[in-house]
Amino acid sequence: xxxxxxxxxxxxxxxxxxxxxxxxxxxxxxxxxxxxxxxxxxxxxxxxxxxxxxxxxxxxxxxxxxxxxxxxxxxxxxxxxxxxxxxxxxxxxxxxxxxxxxxxxxxxxxxxxxxxxxxxxxxxxxxxxxxxxxxxxxxxxxxxxxxxxxxxxx
Numbered sequence: 001x002x003x004x005x006x007x008x009x010x011x012x013x014x015x016x017x018x019x020x021x022x023x024x025x026x027x028x029x030x031x032x033x034x035x036x037x038x039x040x041x042x043x044x045x046x047x048x049x050x051x052x053x054x055x056x057x058x059x060x061x062x063x064x065x066x067x068x069x070x071x072x073x074x075x076x077x078x079x080x081x082x083x084x085x086x087x088x089x090x091x092x093x094x095x096x097x098x099x100x101x102x103x104x105x106x107x108x109x110x111x112x113x114x115x116x117x118x119x120x121x122x123x124x125x126x127x128x129x130x131x132x133x134x135x136x137x138x139x140x141x142x143x144x145x146x147x148x149x150x151x152x153x154x
Contacts, residue, residue, distance in 0.1 A: 003037050004058025004115075006152055009050070011043040011064045011101055018072075018124030018137050022063040025148070026050045028141055038152055043101070051104055060117040061151050063144070065124045066069070072125035077147055080105055080117030118151045120144065 009031060021086030043050055056062060066076060085103055086104075093150070108114040111129050122144060125134040133141075 004038045004056070006035070006038045006059040006061065006154060007054060007057040008038060008040055008061045008148060010056070011045070011061070011062060013045050014036065014131055015129060016127040017128055017130045018130060018134050019065050020131070021122045021124065021133065021137055021144075023101050024133050024135050024137075025063045025141070025144055028145060029148070032087065035124070039095070047101060048107075050101070051107065054104070055108060055113040055114075057115050059151075060115050061148055062117065062119045063148065064119065065127075066103070066121035066123055068121075068123050070123050072123050072134070073140045074104055074123040075140065075144055076123075077120040077151075078118075078119045080119050081109075081114070083119055084109070101115070116146045120147055120151075137153055 008026065010024070012020040012022040012032070014020035014023050023042050023044065026042050029040055039055065058088065060080070062080070068074065084102065105114065105117065122140065125136045125142035
């Protein structure tokens, strides 16, 4: 039986600068050498359309912007199951955009198809219209990629 793949999923909206950090990270990762079982996915602002892609993966790493009371450029790393539990009490920040993706994770868990999942979340500096990352987040890209690499090769 072939090894189940690790999916690195970037989500966000490329039209609002740092809100698109997940997609910018996926594009940057395409320039790196990754293990054969790692698949890069641009999830954009998709929600339930991602379910068929994710339900059979062996591990999931999600990159997204996060609304948090922290300095711009702060990089968080959360266990997805922990995030979902804490979202019930709103004790940690959540995605800067729609909750669709967390609904996908909740459904995957209900269906008992939830892989081990990690969420790498970055506090944006700019959320204004534009397709470029802020200079601060561009500078943080190596740190973000290093954080992801830690989980992608476990």
